[in-house]
Amino acid sequence: MKIVAADVLVTSPGRNFVTLKVTTEDGLTGLGDATLNGRELSVASYLGDHVVPLLLGRDARNIEDTWQFLYRSAYWRRGPVTMSAISAVDTALWDLKAKAAGMPLYQLLGGASRKGILAYGHASGQDQHQLFDSIRHHLDVGFRAIRVQTSVPSLNAVYGVPAAPASREGDGHYEPAQRGSLPAEEDWDTRAYLRHIPGVFEAVRNEFGPELPLLHDGHHRMTPIEAARLGKALEPYDLFWLEDCTPAENQEALRLVRQHTITPLAIGEVFNTVWDYQTLIREQLIDYVRSSVTHAGGITPMRKLVDFAAQYQVKSGMHGATDISPVGMAAALHLDLAIHNFGIQEYMPHNERTNEVFRQTFTFRDGYLHPGDEPGLGVELDEKAAAGFPYQTAYLPFSRLRDGTIHDW
Ligand code: CS2
Ligand code: MG
Numbered sequence: 574m575k576i577v578a579a580d581v582l583v584t585s586p587g588r589n590f591v592t593l594k595v596t597t598e599d600g601l602t603g604l605g606d607a608t609l610n611g612r613e614l615s616v617a618s619y620l621g622d623h624v625v626p627l628l629l630g631r632d633a634r635n636i637e638d639t640w641q642f643l644y645r646s647a648y649w650r651r652g653p654v655t656m657s658a659i660s661a662v663d664t665a666l667w668d669l670k671a672k673a674a675g676m677p678l679y680q681l682l683g684g685a686s687r688k689g690i691l692a693y694g695h696a697s698g699q700d701q702h703q704l705f706d707s708i709r710h711h712l713d714v715g716f717r718a719i720r721v722q723t724s725v726p727s728l729n730a731v732y733g734v735p736a737a738p739a740s741r742e743g744d745g746h747y748e749p750a751q752r753g754s755l756p757a758e759e760d761w762d763t764r765a766y767l768r769h770i771p772g773v774f775e776a777v778r779n780e781f782g783p784e785l786p787l788l789h790d791g792h793h794r795m796t797p798i799e800a801a802r803l804g805k806a807l808e809p810y811d812l813f814w815l816e817d818c819t820p821a822e823n824q825e826a827l828r829l830v831r832q833h834t835i836t837p838l839a840i841g842e843v844f845n846t847v848w849d850y851q852t853l854i855r856e857q858l859i860d861y862v863r864s865s866v867t868h869a870g871g872i873t874p875m876r877k878l879v880d881f882a883a884q885y886q887v888k889s890g891m892h893g894a895t896d897i898s899p900v901g902m903a904a905a906l907h908l909d910l911a912i913h914n915f916g917i918q919e920y921m922p923h924n925e926r927t928n929e930v931f932r933q934t935f936t937f938r939d940g941y942l943h944p945g946d947e948p949g950l951g952v953e954l955d956e957k958a959a960a961g962f963p964y965q966t967a968y969l970p971f972s973r974l975r976d977g978t979i980h981d982w
Contacts, residue, residue, distance in 0.1 A: 574601075575597060575632060577596055577629065579595045580594045580625075583613060584963075587923075587962075588610075588748050589965065590608045590930075591617050592898060594665070595665040595666065603667070604952060606867040607867070608867060608898050613964070614964070616658050620661060624659075627646075633666055636663060639662060640662075640874070651845060656868060657868050660867055660901075661871075662871070663870065663873050664866060664872055667950075677944060677949070686910065690943065691717065691941060692718065692918050692940060694716035694920060695747065697734045698724070704721065704777070718787075719786070721787055722734055725765050725769050725770075728759075728760050730970070731761075749969055752965035753965050756971050759971070762974065763795055767802060770803060770806075786917075788812060788813045788816065789816065790817060794980065797829040801829060804833065807836050808836055814837045816839040817863075818830060821841070837860040841862050842863040842892035857886070857887065859887060860888065862882050868892070872904055883914040886914075888915060889912060889915050889916050891918055898923075899931035899952050902920075906942055909942075920942060929955065931954055932953045970982050
């Protein structure tokens with residue numbers, strides 16, 4: 574099953590995506606997602622200039638060997654660009670292997686461990702009225718778990734809250750990376766945020782009851798003691814998880830948070846290898862690992878990561894924002910269905926244009942996703958449609974504190 578071609582396709586149906594298409598001598602094709610929000614062309618170049626020449630002539634069936642070759646022969650290791658590029662190759666090879674076997678990828682990963690994949694959606698609002706409407710909308714369209722993000726009084730723009738649905742490209746979807754512009758500056762004040770958020774969850778619990786699984790994303794903005802304070806303040810509202818409560822390059826910082834709160838913690842969407850989690854998992858400092866297949870090197874290492882996590886009763890909670898393409902999302906769903914220690918799957922539906930380019934077969938019904946039973950990943954890329962949406966430069970925003978100091982966005 575020799576690889577005869579590997580094409581890097583960059584398209585922008587509302588937001589930028591990078592996809593690798595691998596073709597074998599018998600005409601089979603496999604897809605992999607290589608999208609890295611705000612740095613897409615870096616990964617496209619890593620693939621096109623440095624990886625594709627190494628793939629031609631290789632046996633597509635040798636997935637582990639190809640992964641180890643790409644990881645170790647580069648000499649320079651880890652990092653979001655390298656690991657997103659390797660992920661696209663790995664995912665494409667798994668797509669090919671499952672297609673050649675005539676079965677959906679999850680069957681190759683051990684078959685289904687559950688009927689469906691519990692998803693959570695993104696509710697948000699500039700104020701309580703808008704937030705409640707957004708939560709009701711997500712319940713109406715079938716979500717059974719909901720992430721809650723709101724504006725913060727005295728702050729102009731906050732992660733996770735569209736300025737106004739119509740003002741966001743992508744048919745009203747929240748896309749933090751705005752195309753055609755330089756990075757947008759947003760302001761931040763952690764004390765204002767810490768004063769505000771507990772009241773938001775008290776109001777949501779009073780309105781929607783104690784059962785609904787609620788999640789919140791701190792988006793890397795707190796110090797460990799601030800994160801501990803928020804985790805403790807949110808305990809009466811029984812969150813499913815508090816995400817990215819503090820930057821976790823220093824994994825030991827979570828020891829301090831863990832000492833003060835029993836609110837479950839999720840970390841890792843910006844992580845790209847198991848080494849980023851070693852202390853976090855081994856000391857059970859977190860409850861969910863957030864890496865996506867797209868950014869953590871592909872199906873092969875993600876399986877190893879979640880199996881390592883399973884030894885410490887840590888579950889999966891894979892990143893599924895719209896900057897994970899339908900190819901990356903499908904890869905996550907096949908893994909979600911097969912592994913035992915599944916926790917929850919983030920699901921931000923893509924816009925209509927994206928679904929024209931990426932024809933996907935996964936379903937969302939009654940709060941649960943399912944990858945479908947097409948051979949492979951179950952996603953086809955319409956290259957003619959993709960060509961109609963050329964790349965546009967896009968940057969994620971950045972934050973400054975009131976005194977002008979740069980802060981985590
Ligand atoms: C967020 C993301 O989905 C999440 O949990 O952290 O929306 C994140 O901001 C984007 O993926 C960045 O590209
Ligand atoms: Mg997040």
